[in-house]
Amino acid sequence: MKKVLVTGGSGFIGSHVVDKLAAAGVEPRIFDMVQSPFHPEGTVDTYIGELGDLEALTAAMQGCDAVLHLAAVADVGQVALDPVFAEQVNSKGTLNVLQAARDAGVGRVVYASTIWVYDGFSADQVDEDSPLGLPKHLYTATKIAGEMYCTSYAELYGVEYTILRFGIPYGTRARPAAVVPQFVKKALAGEPLTIAGKGDQTRRFVYVEDLAEGCVAGLQPQAANRVFNLVGTEETTILEIAEVVRDLLGDVDIVHVPGRPGDFKGAVVDHRRAEQELGWTATTSFRDGVVKYLDWHRETHAGERTAEPVADPSGD
Template identity: 45%
Template sequence: MRVAVTGGCGFIGSHVVDRLLAAGHEVLAVDSADTHLNPGAEFARLDILDLPGLTRALGGSEVVFHLAAMADVEQVTADPVRAVRMNVDGTATVLEAARRSGLSRTVLASTVWVYGAARSEPGLDGEEQELDEHAPVDLDRSGHLYVASKLAAEMLVHSYRDLYGQHFTVLRYGIPYGPRMRDELVIARFVQAALAGTPITIAGDGRQTRNFVYVEDLADAHVRALSPAAQDQTFALEGSTAISVRDIADTVDRLLGPVTIEHIEARTADYTGRRISAAQAKRLLGWSPKTTFTDGVGRYADWYRAGNPGATR
């Protein structure tokens, strides 16, 4: 199958391209830079808002994976207008280019951050019930602009299906980590601080949790999402174990320490983590994460120490 990947030279996108090529697909990487370009893929250097250029580039493909977005929440906060253009207008541009080019499906990269806006009821034990892809969203709880932009992008793919018959798959990523991740991401910052012998800083009390997903496990889900079973479905690609920020620091300390830990003020509207089910991905796609957190952090540290280029994108 011939597939396109927007953001195909970025952190997650480059791993998706790698895995698609390994599975025998023809791949077009669409990006504004060739930072992590796999030489086995075709490359189109394009602005994601260039509708005529994107329409031409997608011609001949069957599916487009739309990963290009502003994903750094600090950048979203600093430049909200550009964030909306990238994450909302960019999604509309990809959907329209896919429609004009006759693609069968658009696979949208979303995030478990959207569950911060989900409503839930307490279970019999008084604790919050596990959330799945059908959890209703309360717009009053959308909080961070990044969440709002991703919810808007998800709404667009549903509208394009209803109006134009354009099929979709939504992949709500758990918090990804691994080789090629941005230096600003928490695991990268902690590992690099430990290797440099500088203190690790934790925003808030460090009890906020994430279900991290190793990037190669995440990329595997994209290949599986080409299955007909994934059409018009949403999948939470959540990690199997809740890891607190303090757990990250302790893991880095065990692998690379000893390290010094300092606490700073918590971030505004940070995603605090919720119990999210990945059962649908396992049931329909046969997917579940395989890499343990300690192994994944160790692999990233090995990659970083090996001096791999482009580690900041």
């Protein structure tokens, strides 16, 4: 691979993927709605545009060997508030990415999906071959639609895909609405940490730099037309997240509020395929990742002590 387009390359995960591509000797190109705040103008080839603009996407893909498609409405709360917009970005946007790749002759589309796709399948443990049931949340529905478009374009038009089902990403550059940033801000402000339900929902978190390395690993030839779970090796409950933040930042209260409809209850997500086929595994423990986030937060948000709304227990 010589040049790879990263949709959503200005964002939380995408900006780290851009860095990992460059470190691997691959030239990254960003396609996003805004200039990356983490890459000064002129340092990374950047195309400003929207997923709804097929012509702009096709132009951005010219000369690229692959596309890492990360752009999406990732906040499940926003999806629930505006499902039509979420469908246009997540589902139709993915269709446009695949069509643009076909038109531009791009060899591979690596699609960022989510372990939320397993929520419709009742089991204690899931892997990449587990059947996907009908989704309970609109966000999940949009991501499954994107997966289906990937497999359809491979079958009909020969556009290679790699589907990466992300665990719950966290770490430096995270969006403020995610669970760890919310808890950290509240704890620093001395506010109670609010949890939806009992907090016994389990999550497979994955530190963002580990995840970005997994995205780059997904470009390997053996990943063609394959699905991989990119998750951490620990099962962490929402309550344990709050307890880790409390332990690191001080004695704050933990308050329980009513649960949220459509929430992913959690299952053990098998991660062995990525390790065996791609040589990838997450290496950062949840606690160490929170410490890294805290160090970054203190450097970049010094003086901020504003409490935030109830934390999104999906963490997605």
